[in-house]
Amino acid sequence: MSDPFLQVKDLRVQFPTEDGVVSAVDGVDFAVAKNKVLAIVGESGSGKSVTSQAIMGLINRKTAKVTGEIRLDGEELLTARPEQVRSLRGKRMAMIFQDPLSSLHPFYSIGKQLVEAVNVHQDVSRSAAMQQARDMLDRVGIPNPDRRLKDYPHNLSGGMRQRVMIAMALLNNPELLIADEPTTALDVTVQAQIINLLRDLQREFGTAIILITHDLGVVADMADDVVVMYGGRVVERGSIDDIYYRPEMPYTWGLLGSVPRMDAGRNERLQPIPGQPPSLIRLPKGCVFRPRCAYHELVPGNRCDTERPDLLPVTPEHAVRCHLDPAQRREIAAERLGVATADPAMEDK
Amino acid sequence: MGAYIIRRLIAMAGMLVTLSVIVFLLFSVLPADPARLVCGKSCTPSIIKAINHKFGYDQPLAVQYKEFVQGIFVGRTYGEGKAAFDCHVPCLGYSFLRNEDVTTLIKDTLPITAQLALGGFVLWILVGVSIGIVAALKRGKWQDRTIMGAALVGYSFPSFFIALLLIFFVQIKFAVLGFHSYTSFFDSPAEWFKALVLPWIAVAMLYAAFYSRLTRNQMLETLGEDYIRTARAKGLRERTVIGKHGLRAGLTPIVTAAGLDLAGLLGGALIIEQVFALPGLGRLSVDSVTTSDLPVITGTVMVAAFFIILANLVVDLLYAVIDPRVRLA
Ligand SMILES: Nc1ncnc2c1ncn2[C@@H]1O[C@H](COP(=O)(O)OP(=O)(O)OP(=O)(O)O)[C@@H](O)[C@H]1O
Ligand code: SF4
Ligand SMILES: [Mg+2]
Numbered sequence: 001m002s003d004p005f006l007q008v009k010d011l012r013v014q015f016p017t018e019d020g021v022v023s024a025v026d027g028v029d030f031a032v033a034k035n036k037v038l039a040i041v042g043e044s045g046s047g048k049s050v051t052s053q054a055i056m057g058l059i060n061r062k063t064a065k066v067t068g069e070i071r072l073d074g075e076e077l078l079t080a081r082p083e084q085v086r087s088l089r090g091k092r093m094a095m096i097f098q099d100p101l102s103s104l105h106p107f108y109s110i111g112k113q114l115v116e117a118v119n120v121h122q123d124v125s126r127s128a129a130m131q132q133a134r135d136m137l138d139r140v141g142i143p144n145p146d147r148r149l150k151d152y153p154h155n156l157s158g159g160m161r162q163r164v165m166i167a168m169a170l171l172n173n174p175e176l177l178i179a180d181e182p183t184t185a186l187d188v189t190v191q192a193q194i195i196n197l198l199r200d201l202q203r204e205f206g207t208a209i210i211l212i213t214h215d216l217g218v219v220a221d222m223a224d225d226v227v228v229m230y231g232g233r234v235v236e237r238g239s240i241d242d243i244y245y246r247p248e249m250p251y252t253w254g255l256l257g258s259v260p261r262m263d264a265g266r267n268e269r270l271q272p273i274p275g276q277p278p279s280l281i282r283l284p285k286g287c288v289f290r291p292r293c294a295y296h297e298l299v300p301g302n303r304c305d306t307e308r309p310d311l312l313p314v315t316p317e318h319a320v321r322c323h324l325d326p327a328q329r330r331e332i333a334a335e336r337l338g339v340a341t342a343d344p345a346m347e348d349k
Numbered sequence: 350m351g352a353y354i355i356r357r358l359i360a361m362a363g364m365l366v367t368l369s370v371i372v373f374l375l376f377s378v379l380p381a382d383p384a385r386l387v388c389g390k391s392c393t394p395s396i397i398k399a400i401n402h403k404f405g406y407d408q409p410l411a412v413q414y415k416e417f418v419q420g421i422f423v424g425r426t427y428g429e430g431k432a433a434f435d436c437h438v439p440c441l442g443y444s445f446l447r448n449e450d451v452t453t454l455i456k457d458t459l460p461i462t463a464q465l466a467l468g469g470f471v472l473w474i475l476v477g478v479s480i481g482i483v484a485a486l487k488r489g490k491w492q493d494r495t496i497m498g499a500a501l502v503g504y505s506f507p508s509f510f511i512a513l514l515l516i517f518f519v520q521i522k523f524a525v526l527g528f529h530s531y532t533s534f535f536d537s538p539a540e541w542f543k544a545l546v547l548p549w550i551a552v553a554m555l556y557a558a559f560y561s562r563l564t565r566n567q568m569l570e571t572l573g574e575d576y577i578r579t580a581r582a583k584g585l586r587e588r589t590v591i592g593k594h595g596l597r598a599g600l601t602p603i604v605t606a607a608g609l610d611l612a613g614l615l616g617g618a619l620i621i622e623q624v625f626a627l628p629g630l631g632r633l634s635v636d637s638v639t640t641s642d643l644p645v646i647t648g649t650v651m652v653a654a655f656f657i658i659l660a661n662l663v664v665d666l667l668y669a670v671i672d673p674r675v676r677l678a
Binding site: 053056058086087088089090091094095097099102103104105106107108109116117120121152154165168 | 585
């Protein structure tokens with residue numbers, strides 16, 4: 001296997017606060033290959049946004065401690081000079097955010113904001129930059145792009161704004177695009193349009209995408225690989241088939257709920273799991289999911305309370321962080337979800 | 350836009366009319382007897398009567414008001430026969446105490462106040478906004494704490510105290526600057542500057558304390574906005590992120606505050622003018638209050654109100670220009 005385009009190793013982000021140190025991201029590992037879509041799923045507060053902002057170098061290192069390794073095309077970003085990371089932002093890696101209205105500057109026209117994004121990385125004239133901006137608006141399906149360039153963010157609908165954000169992110173042909181819940185703030189019908197657009201653009205440009213979402217339908221539609229996060233950690237990681245058909249971690253089971261099927265409705269939401277997400281200030285000594293886990297009694301010797309499970313591979317692609325015996329996990333999954341026995345190859349094709 | 354401005358101007362006129370009526374009614378219930386005040390020691394009822402007649406105080410209030418308004422728009426004549434004299438448009442009344450029409454009094458004093466206000470304004474914006482930005486960028490650091498601490502101290506000192514401190518240290522203790530009375534710029538720029546520099550600093554210190562806090566808080570709020578994160582995500586240099594995207598949004602609300610504060614100051618810096626003996630509008634107001642010089646009080650109140658109301662309009666228009674989300678309707 002060739003080196004992945006983005007490699008994240010043992011990423012940790014800690015925010016010192018008055019109440020104590022918040023470990024928002026606590027040892028996260030994953031990789032994204034060129035041309036692939038990696039989905040990150042997990043409850044609110046599990047550290048998805050902080051992870052993606054750490055990759056982009058958007059975490060203020062003066063107020064937070066970021067450690068580990070982030071390699072973009074082999075280049076280590078966490079130890080790189082800030083100026084070096086800045087020059088990659090918007091150029092080799094770009095990001096779109098959850099709320100397109102608040103993410104666009106209210107006082108600058110769309111054209112100005114797009115031209116600025118071009119000019120920071122390309123030494124072209126204003127009019128050439130404007131032309132690029134216009135073409136990209138056209139590309140992302142914005143009607144009347146010439147007029148839209150003069151508009152301000154508040155003149156556009158939510159869907160159009162998110163298209164503008166996508167256009168802005170794609171202007172410099174980034175090799176990695178991070179989309180942090182790009183549809184959460186939008187209407188259901190618009191959500192589908194934006195996701196289709198992202199998928200089409202991904203095919204067209206061959207961009208690697210990290211897609212952060214709560215929408216399991218979207219994950220099934222777009223993703224090649226899935227990372228499940230809980231309490232700032234990766235608790236399970238695998239191909240889309242691994243996660244949908246062979247999930248092995250109790251939290252993933254909870255997420256998938258009772259309908260963990262590829263053909264589940266597009267707007268299938270994550271099923272709520274009883275209990276509260278953990279406080280990130282004083283994490284339990286054992287497994288972070290322990291207070292909400294129905295299966296910890298099956299692990300002998302109270303290890304769920306005393307020992308942190310490691311993220312261990314089941315197959316080269318599939319890794320799980322749980323003390324349960326793998327055979328037992330598969331049994332429970334089969335019983336609970338009725339999927340582990342199904343042949344993914346048959347279902348998929 | 351044009352229709353909006355016209356509508357606002359009409360509303361503005363309405364406010365001024367209302368205000369003038371209120372001022373008139375208030376003064377009519379005051380115990381002050383203006384004729385009595387000018388009449389002097391050897392006062393007889395007939396002299397009082399004559400004075401009252403001359404200035405129209407023997408007329409019903411409504412008539413007095415009508416004449417006041419008439420004076421503003423077409424001018425009016427005081428007294429009768431040989432003793433009659435004209436008060437030209439815009440006649441804001443006549444001070445029998447000072448033997449001068451109010452318009453002239455204001456014309457003489459307003460420029461001094463305006464110079465004080467504008468000079469102080471430039472200083473306080475430059476100082477207040479820039480140290481506010483520094484504090485925001487150094488949030489929580491010693492620079493921030495020092496600036497905010499100093500601002501709090503400056504902010505809690507009454508203005509006369511700041512003025513007196515300046516006088517004590519600059520003029521008396523270290524005697525870097527003697528006492529200079531106001532001189533027109535055209536007569537002597539150096540004297541003009543020497544007379545105004547301390548009042549400017551006093552005004553600037555007062556307002557800069559407030560504006561540095563305001564700027565810091567606005568900047569911090571803005572720098573936490575999502576679009577600032579977007580600006581960084583685009584790969585913009587930190588300079589551009591803060592100097593362009595941050596300032597543009599962070600300083601916009603300050604325009605409103607600054608416009609209104611400047612207008613308030615144009616209506617008379619009562620205490621600063623008093624302490625530095627500047628013959629400005631503020632001093633005229635204070636003097637006229639202490640001498641119950643009703644026509645002058647009325648005139649200065651109207652002028653101050655005019656500035657405030659005008660500033661409101663200007664600030665709203667300015668806001669519509671700088672914030673594309675604002676629609677004037
Ligand atoms: N600057 C910060 N200071 C302190 N804590 C922070 C900071 N930023 C994030 N956190 C904490 O880190 C945790 C992870 O936040 P993050 O935004 O990554 O969650 P998320 O998985 O993206 O959730 P959501 O689905 O709601 O977007 C949260 O508990 C949050 O409170
Ligand atoms: S390690 Fe224990 S508590 Fe954690 S998920 Fe596995 S069984 Fe549950
Ligand atoms: Mg998030």
